[in-house]
Amino acid sequence: MHHFLFALKDHNNTFYRKIILSSQNNMDQECQITKSSLYVTWKNKPAIEGQHGGIVAASFVLVVEVLENLAYLANASNLVLYLSKFMHYTPSNSSNIVSNFMGTAFLLALLGGFLADAFFTTYCIYLISATIELMGLLILTMQARSRSLKPESCLSANRNTKCQEIEGGKEALLFIGLYLVALGVGGIKGSLPPHGAEQFDEDTTQGRKNRSSFFNYYVFCLACGALIAVTFAVWIEDNKGWQWGFGISTLAILISIPIFLLGSTFYRIKLPTGSPITTIFKVLAAAIFNTCFPKNARNAVVSTNRSPTSNSHSKKEEDITEDLTFLNRAVTNTSTFPTFSVTTKQVEEVKIVLKIFPVFLSTIMLNCCLAQLSTFSVQQAATMDTKIGSLLVPPASLPVFPVIFIMILAPMYDHVIIPFARKITKTEMGITHLQRIGIGLFLSIMAMAVAALVEKKRKGVAFQENLMNSTQPLPITFLWVSLQYLFLGSADLFTLAGMMDFFFTEAPFSMRSLATSLSWASLAMGYYLSSVLISIVNNVTGTFRHTPWLYGSNLNHYHLERFYWLMCALSGVNFLVYIIWSKSYKYGSKCSTGSNETQMLCKSSGV
Structure with a gap:
């Protein structure tokens, strides 16, 4: 176990500097040190070029991400229904709790990235974070299994009697479990993507292409884990009980740890370089x-x-x-x-960090739209007919549509779209990072417009069938809601992979884990913004109406379509601001790797 925490041995990295200097003075054919001289193995020995890192090492990361995202989304995708049906929160409160939980999980990725860059390593941070997430899932499983730890059932109560929300020690246990999971998820999200990207040599064109492909397939693996989560795991939760759903998540994260450790002999690990x-x-x-x-x-x-040994041509660079x-x-x-x-x-x-920061700000609104996939969109589907033929589909399984689309589009993007774009543009990148992010932002506008139209249609059916005050399913298929899922899923593919690749590539070498974590922090801010928007909308509309737009226990009484139109308008304004900013951005022509400067071949261009 002492190997897993080797970064703790020397706070000032004196030990690692000795290794590097010794290795540089004794380079020979048997031990060819990597060009950056800043990578070691899990046993503290210098990483050997050609033996450590590469596609094999990154493959372990991709498999682990399938299991990790399965563990996370198996609960997050259906959590809003668990909170409303079993913990007796109102739909609005349930949405806010889920948004805050997911927002916190993604925001904590910044902490994981910071610790990996400054003191620990991505290798250590993953192991610590996975253990913390495992503890949180065990607490949630225990609560879901024990009746004494949940609020009393109100199934036999009078229909006019409001169910009592969970409170006291039971509520505290719920939030302890949730936020231990959030802490673990944040650490994993902040360490696993940069750990995989660090396996590729950026000094070669093929290495950079492989790294770009890694981010595409990282999103593909996210989708693979999500597919299992929103189908099998959600079905288990709805039909066998939530204790089994949490149990699946616990087992998935437990299995992911030894799989990650199996790749230890192949990894090259970037040394922490200070805060x-x-x-x-x-x-x-x-x-x-x-x-x-x-x-x-x-x-x-x-x-x-x-x-002292730098070449004369480097003077201009510095x-x-x-x-x-x-x-x-x-x-x-x-x-x-x-x-x-x-x-x-x-x-x-620092200039590089400040110049890439507007991308982070521009994607917050998109992720605010994505937050609806886990909140109001699930609740919409729960009021509709969820049958496909004789098959009864759980509402939380709706994300299966964008997930399948991502699983098809991600390999196609990597093997068809990008090679074709490279032939057209005659550049290494084909489609620039900013262009890819911009496409995602535009798709989010379309998604919110479609969501507003679908909600208007859903409420129209409820009014025509005189079911506005009823809780029975409406005679309209939930497949209508899948349209907004498809648009948002496509937006997520373009934007998330584009952001991670952009932040990792453009950021200084010493800040890459932290910069890559900005992709997840953007998701976090989007979820927080969703909660803030709901509160603002309710406060503002409540002053002009007797009932706010998004208040009550019956979704049919909400003015959700107006909320979606508002988000569509805000997304449109955000997109215009992004276009103006991205036109003036120029990609970096170099990448700092410690004491060496590695030339980047990507052409400088804007959107």
């Missing part, structure tokens, strides 16, 4: 200090982080750029201002 957050704040503080006290910084000089010139003031003479001393390299790294 990226510290670097960002240090550069910002230095820039502010030198702006507020210009007289003290008058004699400041630009300091580069050039190594010159400070004119983008975000405010940050250029942070570079000072280290002997004059030791507290605020930063190098040109650190300033340029």
Whole structure:
């Protein structure tokens, strides 16, 4: 077990520096060290080029992701119904709890990415996070199995009697289990994708292509896990009991740990290089200090982080750029201002982070739309006819439609669309990251428009059949709701894979795990924004009407179609802002790998 936590041995990485220096001085044919000299094996030995990393190592990550996403979505996709039917929360409260739970899980990916970059490794963070998620699932399984830990059933109560929501210690146990799962999921999401991407050598064109394919197939594996979750696992939950559903999730995450460990001999593991957050704040503080006290910084000089053995052509690369010139003031003479001393390299790294940050902000609205897949969309389907022939389909299995579509589209995108685009554009990327993200943003607009029209049709049937106050299924097939799922599923494929590849590729070497985690943080902010929008809409509409748009225990009384139109309009505005920003963005021409500079062959271009 001591090998799993090797990053804890030396907080300052002195031990690793000795390994690297020793390896560089004794390079021979038997032990060819990787070019970056910043990767080791799980046993603390230098990673060997050709023996560690590559497609085989990344394959273990992909298999683990199938099981991890199965464990997560088996509960998250159906959780809103569990909370409303068994914990007796109202539909609105259930939606908010699910949105906050999923938002927290994805936001905690930032913590996982930060720890992997700064102190631990992606390898260690995954193992720790999987253990935490396993503990949370065990608590939820125990609660679902024990009647004494759930609120009293109200099936025999008078129809006019409101069911009592879960409260007290029972509610505390529920949230402890949920947020232990959220903490574990966040750590896994923040460590597993960059761990897989780190297995590929970015110094070669084929290595970069393989890394791009990895992100496509990572989304494909997400869909594979989701397919099992929303079909088999959801059927088990609805027909055999939630204790069995949570049990499936527990078993899946338990199996994923030894599978991940089986790949240990193949992995190459990036060494932690110190806190990226510290670097960002240090550069910002230095820039502010030198702006507020210009007289003290008058004699400041630009300091580069050039190594003595660097080639002469690297001088141009290390010159400070004119983008975000405010940050250029942070570079000072280290002997004059030791507290605020930063190098040109650190300033340029912070510039990269700040320039990619608008992508993170632009995708929050899309993920707010995606939040509806786990909340109101499931509740819509629950009021409709969920039969396909003689087969009764659980409402939470609706995501099977976009999942199957993603499973078809992801390989097609990688093997058909991208090669064709490369021939047309004559570039390595074919379709740029920003173009791919933009397509996803546009599809989210279409999804919300379709959702509004479908909800209008659903309520129209309820009104015509005089079932507005009834809880029985409406005589309209739930397949209508699948239309919005298809649009949102397509948007998710284009945007999520595009974001992860974009953040990992563009971010500085020392901040890659944290930057990749921004993809999940965007999902988190989207779920939080969904809850905020619901509260704002209810507060605003409640002042002009007796009943807010999204309030009550009967979905037929909601004005959900108006809420969807509002999200459609907000998504449209967000898309226009994204287009304006992305036109001015230029892709980075280099990628920092510790003390070396690796040339990137991707052409600089905007959307």
